[in-house]
Amino acid sequence: MRLVILDNYDLASEWAAKYICNRIIQFRPGQDRYFTLGLPTGLPRNHPESYHSYMWNNFFKHIDIDPNNAHILDGNATDLQAECDAFEKKIKEAGGIDLFVGGIGPDGHIAFNEPGSSLVSRTRVKTLAMDTILANAKYFDGDLSKVPTMALTVGVGTVMDAREVMILITGAHKAFALYKAIEEGVNHMWTVSAFQQHPRTIFVCDEDATLELRVKTVKYFKGLMHVHNKLVDPLYSMKEAN
Numbered sequence: 001m002r003l004v005i006l007d008n009y010d011l012a013s014e015w016a017a018k019y020i021c022n023r024i025i026q027f028r029p030g031q032d033r034y035f036t037l038g039l040p041t042g043l044p045r046n047h048p049e050s051y052h053s054y055m056w057n058n059f060f061k062h063i064d065i066d067p068n069n070a071h072i073l074d075g076n077a078t079d080l081q082a083e084c085d086a087f088e089k090k091i092k093e094a095g096g097i098d099l100f101v102g103g104i105g106p107d108g109h110i111a112f113n114e115p116g117s118s119l120v121s122r123t124r125v126k127t128l129a130m131d132t133i134l135a136n137a138k139y140f141d142g143d144l145s146k147v148p149t150m151a152l153t154v155g156v157g158t159v160m161d162a163r164e165v166m167i168l169i170t171g172a173h174k175a176f177a178l179y180k181a182i183e184e185g186v187n188h189m190w191t192v193s194a195f196q197q198h199p200r201t202i203f204v205c206d207e208d209a210t211l212e213l214r215v216k217t218v219k220y221f222k223g224l225m226h227v228h229n230k231l232v233d234p235l236y237s238m239k240e241a242n
Contacts, residue, residue, distance in 0.1 A: 001195070002202045003182060003221040004228045005210055009170045012206045016101075016168055018232035019202070023099050023164070025236040049139045050075075073123070073152040084123040084152060097162035104169055107131055108177040108190035112153035115189045121155030156194050164200040167192060172208040179212035 006012040052072055060070055071090055077083035091097060107115050107129065114129040133147045140146040159165060169178045180190040181203065187193050195201040210218050 001182075001198075002224075002228060003217075004202060004204045004225070005218065005222055006204070006206055008208075009206050012168065012170055012204050015232055016166065016204045018235050019166070019204075020099065020101060022232060022236050025238055027098060075148075075152050080125050080152060084125065087123045087152075087154075088158065091158070091161075097159075099164045099166065100159050100162040101166045101168070102159070104167060104174060104177055104181075104192045105132055105135060106173050106177055108180050108192045110156065110159065110167065110192045110195075112151045113156050113191040115191070117156060117188060117191050119160075119186070119188050119191065119194045120157040122158050123152070123154045126151055126153050156191050160194060160198055164202070165195055165198050166202045166204060167195065169203060169205040169209045171206070172211055175209050175211040175213075178203070178205060178209050183213060183217060 004015060006015055055072060073087055074083055102110055104110055109115060109132065112126045112128060113121060114126065114132065127150050128148065133144060133149060136147050137144055177190065177192060181192045184193065186196055
């Protein structure tokens with residue numbers, strides 16, 4: 001397990017972006033060799049706060065990707081369980097996930113696997129905790145009645161099957177969750193802690209997120225930054241790869 005500590009949010013984001021870029025280029029993507037995961041709410045695809053809208057506006061439309069190769073769960077499917085089962089099948093048919101990238105909530109949930117979720121869970125319909133609903137209210141003008149109470153999500157077990165996992169954790173409000181993920185044992189009440197048992201996990205955080213960690217822990221991982229930085233420097237390009 002790696003813990004990469006940067007000074008602030010912007011530097012943490014930049015390091016993560018460079019790492020993802022290098023991993024994609026090293027992977028040498030081509031036809032049928034990449035897979036994208038999304039975690040939508042149950043809103044129409046054209047709703048400005050749906051995950052479809054978010055991913056297209058902030059990522060997909062800025063890169064060279066065939067829309068047919070972007071797979072996002074459909075929260076409006078007629079049969080939600082069938083949609084979840086089909087998503088798991090698509091992952092398997094694609095050869096599995098090479099790099100899963102995600103964040104966490106202040107309560108340590110990964111994707112929408114709220115506290116108490118099974119650590120071997122698969123893609124499914126999940127009821128959202130009130131803390132998650134409150135946290136998402138800002139995207140709905142503060143109106144709780146507009147915030148979805150359920151979502152489709154990949155399971156903890158689904159993510160654990162990925163060959164590599166990157167978790168981004170920034171801000172003091174997530175410091176206790178990072179502490180639970182790094183310094184305490186695996187606990188289904190803090191689903192992010194499951195990745196202690198993943199063979200290739202990278203936690204990327206800023207200084208504020210380390211406030212609950214022991215000084216000794218922070219010092220140890222900061223001492224490894226010369227090793228971690230070799231993962232993003234040099235920054236590869238597709239031209240060099242080809």
